[in-house]
Amino acid sequence: MANINIKLKVWRQKDSQSKGQFEAYEVKQISTESSFLEMMDVLNEQLINDGNQPISFDHDCREGICGMCGLYINGRAHGPDLDVTTCQLHMRKFKDNDSITIEPWRAGGFPVIKDLMVDRSAFDKILQAGGFISVNTGGVPDANAIPISKDDAEEAMDAASCIGCGACVATCKNSSAMLFVSAKVSQLALLPQGRIEASRRAKNMLSAMDDLGFGNCTNTGACEVECPKGISVAHIARLNREFLVANLKD
Amino acid sequence: MTKLNSKIPKGALKDKWTNYKDHQNLVNPTNKRKIDIIVVGTGLAGASAAASLGELGFNVKNFCYQDSPRRAHSIAAQGGINAAKNYPNDGDSVYRLFYDTIKGGDYRAREGNVYRLAEVSNSIIDQGVAQGIPFAREYGGLLDNRSFGGAQVSRTFYARGQTGQQLLLGAYGALNRQISKGTVKMYTRTELMDIVIIEGKARGIVTRNLVTGKVESHFGHAVVLATGGYGNVFFLSTNAMGSNGSAAWKAYKKGAFFGNPCYVQIHPTCIPVHGEFQSKLTLMSESLRNDGRIWVPAKKEDAQAIREGKKRPEDLKDEERDFYLERRYPAFGNLVPRDVASRAAKERCDAGFGVETGQAVYLDFKDAIARLGKSVIEERYGNLFQMYEKITDENPYETPMKIYPAIHYTMGGTWVDYELMTSVPGLFSIGEANFSDHGANRLGASALMQGLADGYFVLPYTIQNYLSDQHSVKRMNEDLPEFKKSEEEINNLIDKLMGIKGNRSVDSLHKELGHIMWDYVGMARNEKGLKTAIEKIKELKVEFWKNLRIPGDKNGINLELEKAIRLADFIELGDLMARDALLREESCGGHFREEHQTPEGEALRNDDKFMHASVWEYKGENEEPEMHKETLDYEEIEVKARNYK
Numbered sequence: 001m002a003n004i005n006i007k008l009k010v011w012r013q014k015d016s017q018s019k020g021q022f023e024a025y026e027v028k029q030i031s032t033e034s035s036f037l038e039m040m041d042v043l044n045e046q047l048i049n050d051g052n053q054p055i056s057f058d059h060d061c062r063e064g065i066c067g068m069c070g071l072y073i074n075g076r077a078h079g080p081d082l083d084v085t086t087c088q089l090h091m092r093k094f095k096d097n098d099s100i101t102i103e104p105w106r107a108g109g110f111p112v113i114k115d116l117m118v119d120r121s122a123f124d125k126i127l128q129a130g131g132f133i134s135v136n137t138g139g140v141p142d143a144n145a146i147p148i149s150k151d152d153a154e155e156a157m158d159a160a161s162c163i164g165c166g167a168c169v170a171t172c173k174n175s176s177a178m179l180f181v182s183a184k185v186s187q188l189a190l191l192p193q194g195r196i197e198a199s200r201r202a203k204n205m206l207s208a209m210d211d212l213g214f215g216n217c218t219n220t221g222a223c224e225v226e227c228p229k230g231i232s233v234a235h236i237a238r239l240n241r242e243f244l245v246a247n248l249k250d
Numbered sequence: 251m252t253k254l255n256s257k258i259p260k261g262a263l264k265d266k267w268t269n270y271k272d273h274q275n276l277v278n279p280t281n282k283r284k285i286d287i288i289v290v291g292t293g294l295a296g297a298s299a300a301a302s303l304g305e306l307g308f309n310v311k312n313f314c315y316q317d318s319p320r321r322a323h324s325i326a327a328q329g330g331i332n333a334a335k336n337y338p339n340d341g342d343s344v345y346r347l348f349y350d351t352i353k354g355g356d357y358r359a360r361e362g363n364v365y366r367l368a369e370v371s372n373s374i375i376d377q378g379v380a381q382g383i384p385f386a387r388e389y390g391g392l393l394d395n396r397s398f399g400g401a402q403v404s405r406t407f408y409a410r411g412q413t414g415q416q417l418l419l420g421a422y423g424a425l426n427r428q429i430s431k432g433t434v435k436m437y438t439r440t441e442l443m444d445i446v447i448i449e450g451k452a453r454g455i456v457t458r459n460l461v462t463g464k465v466e467s468h469f470g471h472a473v474v475l476a477t478g479g480y481g482n483v484f485f486l487s488t489n490a491m492g493s494n495g496s497a498a499w500k501a502y503k504k505g506a507f508f509g510n511p512c513y514v515q516i517h518p519t520c521i522p523v524h525g526e527f528q529s530k531l532t533l534m535s536e537s538l539r540n541d542g543r544i545w546v547p548a549k550k551e552d553a554q555a556i557r558e559g560k561k562r563p564e565d566l567k568d569e570e571r572d573f574y575l576e577r578r579y580p581a582f583g584n585l586v587p588r589d590v591a592s593r594a595a596k597e598r599c600d601a602g603f604g605v606e607t608g609q610a611v612y613l614d615f616k617d618a619i620a621r622l623g624k625s626v627i628e629e630r631y632g633n634l635f636q637m638y639e640k641i642t643d644e645n646p647y648e649t650p651m652k653i654y655p656a657i658h659y660t661m662g663g664t665w666v667d668y669e670l671m672t673s674v675p676g677l678f679s680i681g682e683a684n685f686s687d688h689g690a691n692r693l694g695a696s697a698l699m700q701g702l703a704d705g706y707f708v709l710p711y712t713i714q715n716y717l718s719d720q721h722s723v724k725r726m727n728e729d730l731p732e733f734k735k736s737e738e739e740i741n742n743l744i745d746k747l748m749g750i751k752g753n754r755s756v757d758s759l760h761k762e763l764g765h766i767m768w769d770y771v772g773m774a775r776n777e778k779g780l781k782t783a784i785e786k787i788k789e790l791k792v793e794f795w796k797n798l799r800i801p802g803d804k805n806g807i808n809l810e811l812e813k814a815i816r817l818a819d820f821i822e823l824g825d826l827m828a829r830d831a832l833l834r835e836e837s838c839g840g841h842f843r844e845e846h847q848t849p850e851g852e853a854l855r856n857d858d859k860f861m862h863a864s865v866w867e868y869k870g871e872n873e874e875p876e877m878h879k880e881t882l883d884y885e886e887i888e889v890k891a892r893n894y895k
C-alpha cells in the first residue's frame with residue numbers, strides 16, 4: 001500500500017443551461033488501495049470543509065453493475081483500466097504526481113445536467129421502443145418446456161451483460177448507440193422466446209435511436225474497446241441482419 | 251392485540267392462498283382505468299408490481315431516485331433465486347422450501363406468508379424464461395441449479411454471477427413495455443419525501459425532483475412502497491450508496507407500524523474493510539461457498555506470521571488449516587446459513603486467528619480447482635473472481651480470497667398483513683421494504699424470490715381486494731389542503747437543513763453513526779452496548795442538527811442535501827433498531843445477544859417469551875414508541891432448536 005499525490009482538472013458546470021469550464025484541484029496522500037470514486041469522495045470532503053461546492057457525479061452500486069457511474073478520464077471512457085467501470089477503477093492505476101483530467105460523457109444524446117452528470121434517459125426511450133418480449137405476467141409455459149442450447153444461452157448472456165452506462169456512445173466519434181442497441185436485440189434474437197419479434201424489435205429500436213439524436217455506426221469498433229462489459233461488435237452484425245430482414249418484409 | 255390483524259386466511263396451510271384468491275374481491279376492467287396506483291421503487295419488487303398492475307389496466311405512477319429504473323439496487327444481486335421446481339429430482343418441494351425458509355428464519359416468520367411465497371416461486375422462473383432471461387443451462391438445454399446455504403437441495407437458479415441484473419432487466423423490460431403503452435408513467439430522479447393520508451387512507455405522496463429541487467404532490471388511490479432495505483444505517487454495507495430507509499421511515503411516522511427493526515443480516519463473505527476512506531463493501535456471492543472452503547490458520551503463530559507478511563496462506567498444509575465451519579457443522583459444512591457463518595468468522599478472528607488486518611478469513615478454491623479444473627471454476631464464478639482481483643489486486647485462482655462479514659440485508663421493515671398492506675389502509679409495502687417472510691434471518695437467493703413473488707404474483711391480487719370499492723372515489727386534486735400541508739412541511743424541513751450551516755459534512759456524520767451501529771448494534775449485541783448506542787445516537791442527532799454543513803442551494807441538483815435528508819432518517823431508525831434489540835432478550839437469527847448463548851457459543855432462542863414479531867408504533871417526536879406483539883402461531887411446523895451440525 002502506498003500513498004500518492006495527484007493533480008486534477010475537472011469539468012464544472014452549474015446546470016444544463018450554463019457554460020462549463022475546467023477547474024484545477026490537488027489531492028494529497030491518497031491511498032492506492034482506494035477506488036477512483038473514493039478519491040473523488042476525499043476531494044469532495046476537502047471542498048466542503050473549505051467552504052466550496054463539491055463535484056457532482058453519478059454513482060450508486062460502486063461495484064460495476066448498475067451502470068450509473070461514468071467519467072471520461074484522461075480521454076477514455078471509464079479511465080485507463082480495461083473491462084471496468086469508473087467505480088471499479090482503482091488508484092493503483094496511477095502514479096505519484098500524475099495529472100488527471102475528468103470530463104462528463106460528451107454526446108448529443110446525453111446532455112450534461114451538472115458537473116459530471118449527464119441525462120441518459122434516451123437509453124430508456126430506446127428500450128421502450130421494443131427492447132422486451134411482449135408477454136404479460138402469468139400464463140406462460142413451464143420454464144423447461146423449450147430447451148435452449150447452452151451455447152445460445154451463453155451468447156445471449158454475454159449480450160445481456162450490458163449495463164447501459166453509455167461508454168460506447170461517449171467513445172464513438174459519431175455518438176452512435178449501436179453497441180447498446182445491438183446488445184439487447186442480439187440477446188433476445190438468440191432465444192426462441194424473443195426470436196418471434198426479432199426483426200420488428202430491431203427496426204423500432206433503431207428508428208428510436210435515430211430520433212433521439214444518436215449518430216450512425218461507421219464500424220470503427222472503438223465502442224467495443226471501451227465497453228466495461230466486453231460487449232462484442234459481433235452483436236452489431238446480428239442487429240444489421242435483423243434490420244435487413246425487417247426491411248425486406250416491408 | 252386489536253391493533254394487529256395479520257388477516258391470515260382460514261383453512262389448511264396449503265389451501266390458504268387458493269382460498270383467498272377464490273373469494274377475494276376484484277376490480278372489473280373498465281373500473282381499473284379509473285384507478286391510480288403509486289408504486290415507489292423500481293427494484294425487483296417495484297418494477298414487477300408496476301408492470302403487472304399496468305398490464306391489468308390500472309393507471310400506474312412509478313418512482314425511483316436513480317436516473318433509470320434499471321439501476322435499482324436489485325441489479326447488484328449476484329448468486330441466484332430459489333424456486334421449488336425440483337428439476338434436479340433431489341427431493342425438493344413447495345413444503346420443503348417453506349420449511350427451510352421458516353427454519354432459516356429461526357422460527358420468527360409467519361407460516362401463511364412463507365407458504366405462499368414457496369407456492370408462487372415456480373411461476374417466477376417460468377416468467378423469467380418467457381421474458382428472455384438467459385439463465386444458466388445444462389448441455390441438454392434445460393435449466394441448471396446450484397446450492398445455497400441453509401438447504402440440502404439444489405434449488406437455486408442463476409445467470410452467472412449476475413442473477414439480480416438479469417431478473418431486474420426482465421422486469422424492466424416488462425415495465426418499459428407498459429411505459430410505451432402509457433399505462434405506467436415513470437418518474438426518475440425523484441425522491442419520496444412524504445406519504446399523504448386523507449380521511450385515514452393513503453392517497454398520495456410528496457416528492458422532490460432531484461434535478462430541479464421542486465417539491466411536488468402526486469395522487470393515488472393506493473400507494474405501494476417498494477423502496478428496499480435500510481442496511482445503510484451502518485454507512486458501510488453491500489447496499490448501493492443511495493439505498494435508504496426514508497420511505498419506510500416516513501411511512502412509520504405517518505402511522506405504518508415498523509416490524510422487527512433489529513433484524514439485520516450480516517453476510518459472511520464480503521471483501522474486508524481497508525481504511526477510513528472506504529465508501530462501501532463488496533459482496534462475494536454466497537454461491538462461492540458451493541466450491542470454496544473457509545478456513546483460518548489452526549495455530550495463532552501462523553496467523554500472526556501471515557498478518558506480518560512472513561508467511562503466505564499457500565505455505566500452510568491442510569493439517570495446519572482450521573476449516574472451522576466443516577469442523578463445527580459437519581452436516582452443512584461451508585453451507586450453513588449466513589448468520590451462523592458470520593458469527594463463526596467473528597469468533598475465530600476475535601480469538602486471534604484472523605488474517606490480514608486480523609478481521610479476515612480465507613475462502614479457498616484450491617481443492618475445487620484441483621477437482622474440477624480451472625475452466626469450470628471460471629465458468630461458474632469468472633466475473634466474481636475478476637471483481638475480486640480488480641478490488642484487491644490479488645488473483646483468487648492462485649491465492650485464497652480474504653473475506654469478512656458485512657451488513658447486507660434487513661429482514662425488518664414495514665409491518666404488513668397477509669395482503670401486504672401496512673397498518674395504514676391503502677398503503678402497501680413489498681420486497682425488502684417489508685418485514686414479512688424471512689423472520690430473523692433470510693436464506694440466500696430468497697430475497698429475489700420474495701421481491702418478485704410480491705410484485706408479480708401477490709400484490710396484483712391482494713391490492714384489488716382493497717381497491718374493489720375505490721373506483722367510485724374520484725381522482726383527487728393535488729391542491730387539497732392535505733397535500734399542501736405536507737409540501738409545506740417538507741419545504742420547511744429542507745430550509746431547516748440548509749440553514750444549519752455548521753462545519754461537518756454529511757458523510758462524516760454518517761460514518762460516525764455507522765461506527766456506533768457496527769460496534770453496538772452489529773454482529774454481537776448486549777444490554778450495556780445497546781444502552782450505550784441509544785445514548786450515542788441521541789448525541790449524534792443533536793450534533794447533526796447543530797453542526798451539519800450542506801453547501802449550495804436547495805434548487806437544482808444538490809447531492810449533499812439528498813444525503814442529509816436520508817441521514818436524518820437513518821439516525822432515528824438507528825435508535826429504533828437499538829431499542830428493539832434491547833427488548834429482544836434472546837438470540838435468534840441475525841440478532842445475537844451475548845447474554846443468550848449455549849456453552850458452545852450457539853444462539854439461544856427463548857420461544858416462551860419471544861415467539862412474536864415486535865411491531866413498533868410511532869408516538870410523536872421525542873416520545874417513546876410503543877411496541878406491539880404479533881404472536882406467531884406454528885400450526886404446521888414443529889418448532890425446534892436450529893441445528894446444522
Ligand SMILES: Cc1cc2nc3c(=O)[nH]c(=O)nc-3n(C[C@H](O)[C@H](O)[C@H](O)COP(=O)(O)OP(=O)(O)OC[C@H]3O[C@@H](n4cnc5c(N)ncnc54)[C@H](O)[C@@H]3O)c2cc1C
Nearest residue numbers: 291292293294295315324329330442478681682695697698
Ligand atoms: C450485493 C448484493 C447481492 C445480493 N445477492 C442476492 C442474491 O444472489 N439472491 C437474493 O435473493 N438476494 C440477493 N441480494 C438481496 C436482494 O438483491 C435485495 O434484497 C432485493 O433486490 C431488494 O429488492 P427490492 O425491489 O425490494 O428493492 P431495491 O432493489 O433496493 O429497490 C429499491 C427501489 O426503491 C427506490 N427508492 C428507494 N428509496 C426511495 C425514495 N426515498 N424515493 C424514491 N425511490 C426510492 C430505488 O430507486 C429503487 O428503485 C443481494 C443484495 C446485495 C446488496
Ligand code: SF4
Nearest residue numbers: 162163165166168227
Ligand atoms: S454496450 Fe457496453 S459501453 Fe455500451 S452501454 Fe452497454 S455496457 Fe456500456
Ligand code: FES
Nearest residue numbers: 060062067069087
Ligand atoms: S456505480 Fe454502479 S456501475 Fe459504477
